[in-house]
Amino acid sequence: MRSYSLIAPAKINLYLEILGDRPDGYHELVMILQSIDLADKIDLRAISTDTIRVHCDNAQVPADKSNLAYRAAELMAKQFPESFAQYGGVEITIHKKIPIAAGLAGGSSNAAAVLVGIDLLWKLGLTQSELQELAAQIGSDVPFCIAGGTAIATGRGEQLSPLPSLDNLYIVLGKHRSLAVSTVWAYSTYRATFGHTYTRNIQNLESRAQAVHSGSMVKAIIHEDGAEIAQKLHNDLEKVVLPEYPKVSQLRQAFQASGANGAMMSGSGPTVFALCTSLEQAQQVHQQVRQIIPDPDLDLWIARMCSGGIQVS
Ligand SMILES: C[C@@](CO)(OP(=O)(O)O)[C@H](O)COP(=O)(O)OP(=O)(O)OC[C@H]1O[C@@H](n2ccc(N)nc2=O)[C@H](O)[C@@H]1O
Ligand SMILES: Nc1ncnc2c1ncn2[C@@H]1O[C@H](COP(=O)(O)OP(=O)(O)O)[C@@H](O)[C@H]1O
Numbered sequence: 001m002r003s004y005s006l007i008a009p010a011k012i013n014l015y016l017e018i019l020g021d022r023p024d025g026y027h028e029l030v031m032i033l034q035s036i037d038l039a040d041k042i043d044l045r046a047i048s049t050d051t052i053r054v055h056c057d058n059a060q061v062p063a064d065k066s067n068l069a070y071r072a073a074e075l076m077a078k079q080f081p082e083s084f085a086q087y088g089g090v091e092i093t094i095h096k097k098i099p100i101a102a103g104l105a106g107g108s109s110n111a112a113a114v115l116v117g118i119d120l121l122w123k124l125g126l127t128q129s130e131l132q133e134l135a136a137q138i139g140s141d142v143p144f145c146i147a148g149g150t151a152i153a154t155g156r157g158e159q160l161s162p163l164p165s166l167d168n169l170y171i172v173l174g175k176h177r178s179l180a181v182s183t184v185w186a187y188s189t190y191r192a193t194f195g196h197t198y199t200r201n202i203q204n205l206e207s208r209a210q211a212v213h214s215g216s217m218v219k220a221i222i223h224e225d226g227a228e229i230a231q232k233l234h235n236d237l238e239k240v241v242l243p244e245y246p247k248v249s250q251l252r253q254a255f256q257a258s259g260a261n262g263a264m265m266s267g268s269g270p271t272v273f274a275l276c277t278s279l280e281q282a283q284q285v286h287q288q289v290r291q292i293i294p295d296p297d298l299d300l301w302i303a304r305m306c307s308g309g310i311q312v313s
Helices: 067-080 081-087 106-121 126-135 142-147 181-199 201-209 216-222 226-232 238-244 244-258 278-293
Strands: 003-021 026-047 054-058 089-095 151-156 159-162 170-176 262-265 272-276 296-306
Touching: 003 106, 003 142, 003 181, 003 216, 003 226, 026 106, 026 181, 026 216, 026 296, 054 067, 067 081, 067 089, 067 106, 067 126, 067 226, 089 106, 106 126, 106 142, 126 142, 126 201, 142 151, 142 159, 159 181, 170 244, 170 278, 181 238, 226 262, 226 272, 238 244, 238 262, 244 262, 244 272, 244 278, 272 278, 278 296
Parallel strands: 054 089
Antiparallel strands: 003 026, 026 089, 026 151, 151 159, 170 272, 170 296, 262 272
16 A cells, blocks of 8 residues: 555543653653544655655644654654665645644644554554554653553653543533643643642652542543543643633633533643533533633534544544
8 A cells, every 4th residue: 555544533631640850851740641533634645755745734733844743754764764765755644633732632643643654654564562662752642642542651651551441421622722832831830830749759748649549530430430530630730721821711610610520621731621421411511611601712622532542544
């Protein structure tokens, strides 16, 4: 085959706890990540020149070397120079559905799709863990995007253990089109403001242990108890993003007032999601939030949790 189309799903964070600083400058995390069926489509085509080309139907997405999809192709070319020479270059076309800089790992998922797609194009036969090792060189969330589903992530987010899948739950996502939050800003502001409370700071170990609950979230997931999962949603980055972005805070309140089981910001934001145990409930929440915030700048989507990562379409 000279071309492949891949589905690259977004993720939400059901749980994000910042434990401390790492020697590499990143933060040590405990996260629970969940794929959702809001997805980009990535077309990959082998081309005869030894170049990497990126196109995207959204002009806000960079089409140069800073695109994470480009970086994924470049990494594969560097890692497998003989295959690059044999099969030639690659043209990547991104059909964007996932909002950008939204805390939904759109760029990471695109990069994961390119790794999976080039593995197929060049007939490399890499295992999932080999693909995930390459993925970790591109970004902390990229290894998760390869496998998808429901997983607990530790380290800087790249150490993964799968959890039972949660494909019967619905979410309503909301994002103001004019807002974007930089992940670098969110983590550095968190460090500057809350660095003294890190678990690794022994003084606060006891109070912190009482406050966090990743174990009870895992239990709720194992029981597939949507109402319980909603109670255990947690994201430390809310502490810096919500005060800085009042619209995100208002949206979170609107979701909570609309009959959802729970609401939380995803990743570094500004997307907020509401957890619902049925499609009907999600439709009601969608309608009510639209009434509470009639702002045309606010985009709302209904999505379903899904059990897989990158799929060949
Ligand atoms: C916050 C989260 C939650 O899932 O996702 P997004 O909101 O970006 O989707 C992730 O931790 C983001 O993952 P990802 O976007 O892949 O991060 P990377 O490219 O590896 O890192 C971007 C920047 O975030 C900070 N960073 C990231 C991960 C981590 N464990 N500690 C950090 O301090 C660093 O400043 C780093 O330079
Ligand atoms: N393929 C891509 N899709 C979206 N954004 C990308 C991509 N490649 C690089 N970027 C850049 O990465 C930044 C973060 O985008 P994204 O991955 O959508 O958000 P987040 O890290 O919040 O999940 C954007 O500001 C954008 O400039």
